[in-house]
Amino acid sequence: MYQQEPVSFNLDWKVPCVIYFARRNITKLYDLKVTNPITSEVLYATSSLVNTPRRMNMMFMPLDEGEKLSACSVVGIDAEFVTLNQEEAELRSDGTRSTIKxxxxxxxxxxxxxxKGELMGEPFIDDYISTSEQVVDYLTQFSGIQPGDLDAAISSKHLTTLKATYLKLRHLADAGVIFVGHGLKKDxxxxxxxxxxxxxxxxxxxxxxxxxxxxxxKFLAWYFLGINIQSTSHDSIEDARTALKLYHKYKELIAEGKEVQAAIKEMYEKGRALQWKIPEEDTDQSQGSVAKKDII
Known part of the structure; x- marks a missing residue:
C-alpha cells in the first residue's frame, strides 16, 4: 500500500502540480551524474499573470545570479491562506457538534x-497564487488577502500559478536552505x-x-524585539521578517551567554500577567523598545 502511494493519485483529494523521480542509488549502479531538473533560474523569474505593468505592484527584489543560496543559507518565510470550501457540520442529538467535512x-x-547580508529582510519571493476555484472566504483579517488580489483581470499583485511558486520552494528545499518562520508545520x-x-x-x-x-x-515580537506587528491585518513579508529577527535574537541571547530558558520563562510570566494582551501604551515602536529593555 505505502509503496504505491507516491505513484498513485486519487484526484478526489490530491492533484500533483510538480513531480519528478530520482533513484537514490542510481550513481552506484551507473556511471552518471544526476542533476536536479529544477535550477536556480526559477528564482530569477519575474513573470506574472498580471500583464499590465502599470497595474502590477511588485513588492520584492528577485535574486540575481550573484546571490547564490546553498546548504545552510537562511531565509525567512511566511504564507497566507484563503478558504475554498466552508466546514460542514451537524449537531448531534446530545447537543455536541460533529464535523462532516x-x-x-x-x-x-x-x-x-x-x-543575511546587506539586504537581510528584503523579500526575493512575494507571490500571490491564482486559483481557478471559487474562494468562499479571503480571511482578510488574518491573511491580508483582499477580494480581487487573486484575479488576474483586476489584481495589482505579482500573481503566479501554484506550479511556478512551488518550483521556487522546491529548489530552495533541494538546495538545503534553512527555512525560518512561525507555525511552519501548518504552512x-x-x-x-x-x-x-x-x-x-x-x-x-x-x-x-x-x-x-x-x-x-505578535506577542513574541513585542516582548523580545520591542515592535508591534499585525496592527491592522497580517502581512506575510512583515511576518517573515519578524520571524527572522526572532531567530537572530535567539542566537544573540545564546552568544551573550544568557540563559535562554530563563528568558523564555520570564516571558511566560509576563504573558500570563498581561493575559497575553499587549499593553496599549506599548503599541508604538519606541515605547515597545523601552518595554523590551525593562523586561529582558
Whole structure:
C-alpha cells in the first residue's frame, strides 16, 4: 500500500502540480551524474499573470545570479491562506457538534526574505497564487488577502500559478536552505510540501516551554524585539521578517551567554500577567523598545 502511494493519485483529494523521480542509488549502479531538473533560474523569474505593468505592484527584489543560496543559507518565510470550501457540520442529538467535512484551505500568498547580508529582510519571493476555484472566504483579517488580489483581470499583485511558486520552494528545499518562520508545520502542510526537519527552524518552537501554550508571533515580537506587528491585518513579508529577527535574537541571547530558558520563562510570566494582551501604551515602536529593555 505505502509503496504505491507516491505513484498513485486519487484526484478526489490530491492533484500533483510538480513531480519528478530520482533513484537514490542510481550513481552506484551507473556511471552518471544526476542533476536536479529544477535550477536556480526559477528564482530569477519575474513573470506574472498580471500583464499590465502599470497595474502590477511588485513588492520584492528577485535574486540575481550573484546571490547564490546553498546548504545552510537562511531565509525567512511566511504564507497566507484563503478558504475554498466552508466546514460542514451537524449537531448531534446530545447537543455536541460533529464535523462532516472539514474546510478546505488554499495557499494564496508566499513571501520569502533574505536571511543575511546587506539586504537581510528584503523579500526575493512575494507571490500571490491564482486559483481557478471559487474562494468562499479571503480571511482578510488574518491573511491580508483582499477580494480581487487573486484575479488576474483586476489584481495589482505579482500573481503566479501554484506550479511556478512551488518550483521556487522546491529548489530552495533541494538546495538545503534553512527555512525560518512561525507555525511552519501548518504552512508546509497546506502548501503540500515536505521539508526535512533539519531545514526548518520554527520560532513557535524556539520560544516555547514544554506543556505550555504556544506564543503568537505578535506577542513574541513585542516582548523580545520591542515592535508591534499585525496592527491592522497580517502581512506575510512583515511576518517573515519578524520571524527572522526572532531567530537572530535567539542566537544573540545564546552568544551573550544568557540563559535562554530563563528568558523564555520570564516571558511566560509576563504573558500570563498581561493575559497575553499587549499593553496599549506599548503599541508604538519606541515605547515597545523601552518595554523590551525593562523586561529582558
Amino acid at each position: 472539514p474546510s478546505q484551505m488554499s495557499v494564496a500568498r508566499i513571501s520569502v526574505v533574505r536571511g 508546509f502542510r497546506v502548501i503540500n510540501m515536505i521539508v526535512a526537519k533539519e531545514q526548518v527552524t520554527d520560532t513557535v518552537d524556539l520560544f516555547h516551554l514544554p506543556r505550555q501554550r504556544r506564543i503568537s508571533l
